[in-house]
Amino acid sequence: MPRVLYVEDDALLRAVTSMALEDAGYAVVEAHDGHQARRLLEEEGGFDFVISDVSMPGGMSGLEVAQAAQAARPGCRTILVSGYATAQLPELPAAVVYLGKPFRVQELIDTLGGANPPVANS
Incomplete structure (x- = not known):
């Protein structure tokens, strides 16, 4: 099952989107800001995808999360969302x-799906 790190500061949006991703067959780990995302990337790594809002409170942007994702696992697919x-x-x-x-x-x-997720071993 592909693993997704989902970074979103809006708790309701994060919860609803995470449930939908899980229903679609993804294992989702949530982070409420960029700092928590970076910790999770360092501690857990192994994410196939990182989805992050570009603008977040706390001084760490989605761009920095994307860089940390690539450092933790080169080839990790990153989707940045923004209004x-x-x-x-x-x-x-x-x-x-x-x-x-x-x-x-x-x-x-x-x-x-269009980002060519890695094939999970069954």
């Missing part, structure tokens, strides 16, 4: 997929 248009954001790394808010959960699931 801002891409023109309003700093330049995103080439390996990062952008998804604008608001999005439907099915769009996120389709984006994960």
Whole structure:
């Protein structure tokens, strides 16, 4: 089962999206900010995907989470979400997929599926 680290500061959005991802067959670990995400990446690693909001409180952005994800596991697929248009954001790394808010959960699931998840051993 592919593992997802989902980083979102909005608790309700985080809970609803996590449930939908789990229903779609992903094992989800939640983080409420970038600092918690970085700790989880360092301690647990092994994530196939990281989904993170770009702008979060606490001084660590989704871009920094994406960098930490690549450092913890090169090849980890990262999806950054934001309510801002891409023109309003700093330049995103080439390996990062952008998804604008608001999005439907099915769009996120389709984006994960299109990111060629690693094949899990049964």
